[in-house]
Amino acid sequence: xxxxxxxxxxxxxxxxxxxxxxxxxxxxxxxxxxxxxxxxxxxxxxxxxxxxxxxxxxxxxxxxxxxxxxxxxxxxxxxxxxxxxxxxxxxxxxxxxx
Amino acid sequence: xxxxxxxxxxxxxxxxxxxxxxxxxxxxxxxxxxxxxxxxxxxxxxxxxxxxxxxxxxxxxxxxxxxxxxxxxxxxxxxxxxxxxxxxxxxxxxxxxxxxxxxxxxxxxxxxxxxxxxxxxxxxxxxxxxxxxxxxxxxxxxxxxxxxxxxxxxxxxxxxxxxxxxxxxxxxxxxxxxxxxxxxxxxxxxxxxxxxxxxxxxxxxxxxxxxxxxxxxxxxxxxxx
Numbered sequence: 001x002x003x004x005x006x007x008x009x010x011x012x013x014x015x016x017x018x019x020x021x022x023x024x025x026x027x028x029x030x031x032x033x034x035x036x037x038x039x040x041x042x043x044x045x046x047x048x049x050x051x052x053x054x055x056x057x058x059x060x061x062x063x064x065x066x067x068x069x070x071x072x073x074x075x076x077x078x079x080x081x082x083x084x085x086x087x088x089x090x091x092x093x094x095x096x097x098x
Numbered sequence: 099x100x101x102x103x104x105x106x107x108x109x110x111x112x113x114x115x116x117x118x119x120x121x122x123x124x125x126x127x128x129x130x131x132x133x134x135x136x137x138x139x140x141x142x143x144x145x146x147x148x149x150x151x152x153x154x155x156x157x158x159x160x161x162x163x164x165x166x167x168x169x170x171x172x173x174x175x176x177x178x179x180x181x182x183x184x185x186x187x188x189x190x191x192x193x194x195x196x197x198x199x200x201x202x203x204x205x206x207x208x209x210x211x212x213x214x215x216x217x218x219x220x221x222x223x224x225x226x227x228x229x230x231x232x233x234x235x236x237x238x239x240x241x242x243x244x245x246x247x248x249x250x251x252x253x254x255x256x257x258x259x260x261x262x263x264x265x266x267x268x269x270x271x272x273x274x275x276x277x278x279x280x281x282x283x284x285x286x287x288x289x290x291x292x293x294x295x296x297x298x299x300x301x302x303x304x305x306x307x308x309x310x311x312x313x314x315x316x317x318x319x320x321x322x323x
Contacts, residue, residue, distance in 0.1 A: 005310070065292065
């Protein structure tokens, strides 16, 4: 489980929905992986699920500061199982301090 | 026997034609005969005089005893033939009652007919002369009893639905695994990245530097293990 901050990747201070859509458009993703709107640390967020060679990955994106994007990346070996409850509990304790 | 014979007669009983000069009266008669069943055959007035039979039939209340009729079969005319076919004597039918104008105008549905007068005035006033007072009181009592029964049935159904929902929620809660207890978890705070989070004490925390600033949490022990 990794908490990542990508600096200045959202210079237009877009909402997370618009930023995510803009990224898909910019990288010309024709068939985007399933994503849903959710809440992370009390903020609107995007939850994306992908199944790859090493299992299933869950990614959460939300805005941070003015132009940064905060991401939580979780990898699980079993592609069929939902998000582990322990990870879910960790996510529920997340708070932003600015 | 020609199966097309007496087509006109079979359909509307107007196969016989009057002589020259009486065609308008004949058409009127044809309409009056077929108004309750079918439309008269179209184009009847367009027949040329050559097609009309030579025998003149006097109009009377009794059916004429003509022995000739025109065959309306759509077949091509045969050279050397008159187009007329012999006809059997007409069959006896029960006389039809003459139709009145309002019967001809009546539609197929039992809707209000033209001429029906819509009821006016209050219902109580209209019904005053019909229903006695005692009967009206009995109807009101029956309506009250019905309403009370309906209300009781509704409340019973509501209670049943609520009980079912409560039972389902209890069963679901009993089947779902227990929520993770985070009271004994450690707290991690990173003001540079701008977040804080709690994690199980068994999982390690490691800060990474580079192009992407990140914090990696080691795989925690699973709940219940």
